[in-house]
Amino acid sequence: MVKALREWLQALEHLLLPPQALCELCRERPALDVGACRICLDSLSISWEKRTVQGYPYFSLFPYQGFGRSLIQxxxxxxxxxxxxxxxxxxxxACREEPVLAGVDLLIPVPLAPARLKQRGFNQAALLADNIVGIWKRPICSHIVRTRDTKPQSGLPLxxxxRNxxxxxxxxxGCSFQGKTCLIVDDxxxxxxTFFAIARLIEQYGGKPLGLFAARTEMFGSEEVAEELPGVQ
Ligand SMILES: [Zn+2]
Incomplete structure (x- = not known):
């Protein structure tokens, strides 16, 4: 009887004062209302940046190093x-606040090579896109596919x-890019x-390509980066 009463009181307490959600990155500290804790957000060194690859603009949220790199891995x-x-x-x-992205019509996750998808069981780019549109409503288009299993890009010279x-x-x-602003998404x-190859394809089909990446590498070309990116496509 006492036990039942205690459980009932606990349930009531949780109802009135729900336990604070844990940070989804460290799973240790209470989360702020963005789903992560202050320490994890600081460790990511978030800096929203716009850059270009051969004229195609892309945005990224943090450098691929330290804590951010281990999270992605x-x-x-x-x-x-x-x-x-x-x-x-x-x-x-970040997308919601970025004026350049206000006109985006479609999100296009970078497709994984079929063999890699089978091995991993999921595509991290599609997973990110699914979560992005949870708060920034845009349709996701999965009509761009890999036509063959390419070698992993990591470790290859530019x-x-x-060529790869x-x-x-x-x-x-079944999908038209004509006149549409398409946001290519990857981790x-x-x-x-990879971004350039897909951007050019979208452009050939009449669309306007932009890119969105969680992380960016700063030192492409060094042996060190090539070794540190075992799964990057
Ligand atoms: Zn945390």
Whole structure:
């Protein structure tokens, strides 16, 4: 009887004072209303930046180093979907505030090579896009596909990266990019060759491409970066 009463009181307490949600990045400290705690947000070194790859503009949220890099690797290689939820939420907030992105019509997650998708079981770019549109309402278009299994881009020199991606993507029927602003989404941008290949394809189909990445590498071309990006496409 006493036990039942105690449980009832606890349930009532939770109803009146719901326990504060934990940060989705560290799962240790209470979250702020953006889903992560202050310490994790500071450790990400968030800096929203606009850059271009051969004339195509893209935005990114933080440098691919330290805490941010380990989060992305945990999301991809350990399947920690709550990290995708937290990063997608932060990206969605940034997109909502960015005037250049106000006219975006479609989100296009970078497709994974079929063999990689089978091995990993999910596409981290699609996962991020699903979470971004949770707070920034836009349709997701999955009509750009990989036509073949390309070698992983990591570890390849720049020229070979370009060759590796030649005719690697195609547009499936049933989706028009004509006159549409299309936001290409992925977790990390390294050399930008994947982004460039898809951007050019969208442009050939009459669309206006832009890019959105959680993280950016700063030192592309060094051995160190190539080694540190085991799964980056
Ligand atoms: Zn945290």
């Amino acid at each position: 945990s999301m991809k290689f350990e399947g920690r979907f709550e990290i995708a939820a937290a990063l997608g939420f932060l990206l969605g907030l 020229e070979e990266r370009k 991606l030649r005719r690697a993507f195609a547009v499936l029927p 990390v941008i390294t050399s930008g060759q």
